[in-house]
Amino acid sequence: MMSKGSSSSVYEVQKFSWIWIVLVLMLGTLLRLYDLGTESYWSDEMYTVYEVQQTIPQVIESGRLDQPPGYYIPFHFWVQIFGLSETGTRSFSTLAGVASIFILYLVGKELFGREVGLLSAFLMSISEFQIYYSQTARFYSLFEFTTLLSFLFFILSLRRKQYLYFILNGAASIFMVYSNVFGLFVLAAQNLFFFLYWKKYKEMTVAWLACQALIVLAMAPYFYPLLFGASGMEDAAVLNIGNIPPPSLLHPFYAMYRFLLPFRRESGWDLVFVSYAIAGTLLLAGTWFYASRQGKSSWIDSARGSLSSLGDVTELSEKLTLLGFWLLFPILLPFIVSILMIPIYKVYYTINAAPALYLLLALIMVHARKAVPLLVSLGTVTIMIVPGLVYFYVTDFNPQVRDAAKYVYESPDSGDLIVYVPDGDFGFQNDIEQRLFEWYYEGALPGCSMVGWLKDDVSISGALTQCIAGHDRFWVVIPDSQTESSIRYKSFFLDPGQGAMQLIKEEKFIGLSTYLFELKK
Numbered sequence: 001m002m003s004k005g006s007s008s009s010v011y012e013v014q015k016f017s018w019i020w021i022v023l024v025l026m027l028g029t030l031l032r033l034y035d036l037g038t039e040s041y042w043s044d045e046m047y048t049v050y051e052v053q054q055t056i057p058q059v060i061e062s063g064r065l066d067q068p069p070g071y072y073i074p075f076h077f078w079v080q081i082f083g084l085s086e087t088g089t090r091s092f093s094t095l096a097g098v099a100s101i102f103i104l105y106l107v108g109k110e111l112f113g114r115e116v117g118l119l120s121a122f123l124m125s126i127s128e129f130q131i132y133y134s135q136t137a138r139f140y141s142l143f144e145f146t147t148l149l150s151f152l153f154f155i156l157s158l159r160r161k162q163y164l165y166f167i168l169n170g171a172a173s174i175f176m177v178y179s180n181v182f183g184l185f186v187l188a189a190q191n192l193f194f195f196l197y198w199k200k201y202k203e204m205t206v207a208w209l210a211c212q213a214l215i216v217l218a219m220a221p222y223f224y225p226l227l228f229g230a231s232g233m234e235d236a237a238v239l240n241i242g243n244i245p246p247p248s249l250l251h252p253f254y255a256m257y258r259f260l261l262p263f264r265r266e267s268g269w270d271l272v273f274v275s276y277a278i279a280g281t282l283l284l285a286g287t288w289f290y291a292s293r294q295g296k297s298s299w300i301d302s303a304r305g306s307l308s309s310l311g312d313v314t315e316l317s318e319k320l321t322l323l324g325f326w327l328l329f330p331i332l333l334p335f336i337v338s339i340l341m342i343p344i345y346k347v348y349y350t351i352n353a354a355p356a357l358y359l360l361l362a363l364i365m366v367h368a369r370k371a372v373p374l375l376v377s378l379g380t381v382t383i384m385i386v387p388g389l390v391y392f393y394v395t396d397f398n399p400q401v402r403d404a405a406k407y408v409y410e411s412p413d414s415g416d417l418i419v420y421v422p423d424g425d426f427g428f429q430n431d432i433e434q435r436l437f438e439w440y441y442e443g444a445l446p447g448c449s450m451v452g453w454l455k456d457d458v459s460i461s462g463a464l465t466q467c468i469a470g471h472d473r474f475w476v477v478i479p480d481s482q483t484e485s486s487i488r489y490k491s492f493f494l495d496p497g498q499g500a501m502q503l504i505k506e507e508k509f510i511g512l513s514t515y516l517f518e519l520k521k
Contacts, residue, residue, distance in 0.1 A: 017118065020118050021102070021105050021121060024101065024118065024121050025098060025121075027125050027126070028098055028101045028121075028125030028126075031389075032094045032097050032131055033091075036087050036090050036094065038086075039086070039397070039400075040086070040398055040399060040400060040401040040402040040436075041137070041401065042401075042436075043433065043436055044138055045136060045138060046435055046439065048072075048089070048138055048139075049439075050435065052072055052076050052079055052089075053079075053084075059072045059076065060073075060222075067180070068179065068222060069178060069222075070139075070146075070175055070176075070177070070178025070179040070180075071143070074092075075089075075092055078092045086137075090136060092137070092142075093134050093135065093136055093138065093140070093141040094135065096144070097130060097133070097144075097145075098134070099145055100141065100144050100355070101121045101125050103149060104120055104121050104148055105117040105118060106152055107148060107151055107152050107155065107359070108120045108359050108362060110152070110156065111155065111319050111322075112359070115366050116363050116366050117362075119366065120359045123260065123361060126382070127260055127354070127358075127385070128262035128385070128388055128389050129258050129259055129260070129262075129351075129354065131392070133351060139179055140348055140351050142179050143176065143179040143183070143352055144352045144354070146175045146176035146179050147176050147183065147186055147355070148355055149172035149175070150172040150173045150183075150186060151186075151190075151355075153165050153166075153168040153169035153172055154169045156169075157169050157204070157207075157211075158201055158204070166204075166207045166208065166210075170215055173187060173215050174215055176352075177215070177219055178219075180349065182330065182334060182349045182350075182352070185330045185333040186329065186330060186352060187212075188329055188333060189325035189328075189330070192325060192329075193321065197321075244343045246338055246343045246345075247335055247339070251335060252331045252332060254347065256327075256357055258347060259353070259358075260354075260361070260381070260385070261385065261388070262385060262387075262389055275384055275387040276384060278383055279380045279383040280380075282376065282379055282383060283372070283376060286373060286375075286376030286379070287371070287372050287373075287376060290372070290373050320360075323356050323359055323360055326353065326355070326356035330349075330352050331350045334350070365378060365381075398511065399479065399480075399509070399511025400512070401436055401512065403509050404437070404440075405437055405438075405442070406440070406442075407509075408441065408514055409442050413504060414473070415473045415475045415516055416445070416473045416474055417445060417446055417447070417471045417475070418434075418437070418441075418445050418447045418476075419464065419468065419476045420433045420434040420448070420449045421450055421478045421479065421486075421489045422450060423479035423485065423486055431451055433449065433477065433479065434448075437477055448467035448468070449467075450464065455488075456488075457492050460492045461492070472518060472519050473504075473517070473518045474516075475515065476493055477512060477513075478490055478515070479512050480510075480513055481511075493517075494515075499520065501518065501519050502518050502519075503515060503516070504516045
């Protein structure tokens with residue numbers, strides 16, 4: 001029986017923990033709301049905006065493999081309330097991102113205690129990777145949120161052994177897969193874990209199998225025709241996910257790096273080395289100072305004592321196995337499929353593995369604090385993250401389509417037409433660049449997209465001639481990506497040897513450039 005004094009102490013600890021998680025949630029919310037609507041949409045967000053304007057039946061019938069309707073249906077109702085502005089659409093991802101921080105705290109608390117839950121939530125709250133996708137009108141944040149729900153109810157169903165949690169796990173898992181088909185790799189991780197520890201949980205086998213059967217039955221009507229239809233699985237993957245190149249052996253490591261440490265982009269590796277050097281210095285100096293104050297022998301004993309704080313080794317091994325499956329399956333399984341069958345691997349599709357990394361790092365920091373003070377380890381990680389996070393906020397990364405459209409609209413040199421050059425090295429091209437530009441363009445000039453698979457100057461010239469028929473002056477909008485197609489188009493239009501047209505003016509923006517041409521007479 002717990003005494004009144006000890007009960008009061010536990011209450012104070014719990015109250016203090018809730019204060020900290022509220023502060024972490026406030027921090028995560030502020031970081032995700034800051035500059036939310038500042039940048040223009042980019043092409044993938046434009047897909048989302050056009051898709052969400054369809055009716056619910058149209059969304060369901062569109063039949064996307066990588067983007068099932070689990071994201072678009074709730075998002076459809078969201079924009080009915082908050083509108084189609086950048087802030088209105090992106091705030092849906094922001095809400096999912098903030099909610100993910102709280103669910104991660106609950107998962108960490110359930111597995112390893114409040115401190116691990118709190119630290120892992122803090123790491124997620126300041127991760128530039130997480131903030132970026134919480135400020136993007138795409139399905140990634142919701143996919144991660146549903147994955148966290150699935151794991152939370154999976155853990156609770158095994159620990160509490162209540163049917164309600166099995167039902168909730170099944171519902172969350174269905175929602176997860178309908179948010180992104182890569183949720184199948186999470187289901188693989190959970191099923192392998194269950195059967196690996198089947199002897200411990202065998203009395204729940206029937207409930208677990210019934211839950212998995214429910215998931216399969218809910219998935220089959222939508223995914224079976226896509227995967228095993230007339231076009232075949234390979235064509236379905238290419239059509240829905242894209243004809244992407246195979247990943248390199250470094251991609252899985254790069255994914256785990258990106259989950260926590262910021263992508264410096266154009267800032268250069270010099271800033272990376274400086275921030276990492278400062279962090280390393282803090283780690284060594286802080287640990288040395290702590291060890292010096294304790295005394296060498298006492299510090300060594302404390303470091304050894306860290307192992308005893310881990311508790312039941314068998315139970316810890318089980319939890320670490322679950323974390324390992326959670327971290328590795330969403331990364332390695334699509335990687336293996338990409339190597340052996342067809343390339344499907346994309347780093348941002350592995351976002352639902354990131355929470356496992358935050359939990360693992362938080363666990364290490366908490367249980368190593370007798371050797372390395374928690375303040376030192378946490379400060380080290382924070383120093384490695386924050387400089388890149390500052391760069392993230394002060395730099396525009398999305399193409400400045402809004403500014404380019406305003407420039408063309410306000411240009412005193414009138415054109416007759418706007419020609420849109422597609423971006424990407426896929427086996428198909430579309431008019432998304434035109435839709436994106438015209439979303440911001442307020443003028444009356446007509447537009448024409450050079451759609452098609454244009455591989456050389458001859459095909460580009462033919463598509464251009466067809467576009468500008470009857471016009472003497474025209475704008476050309478070209479994405480400034482480093483894809484093969486973008487380089488090919490720029491080489492064609494900016495070739496001084498082009499005898500049929502003359503460049504009158506040009507203006508460069510982040511992510512795209514505008515050129516005004518006139519046909520020579």
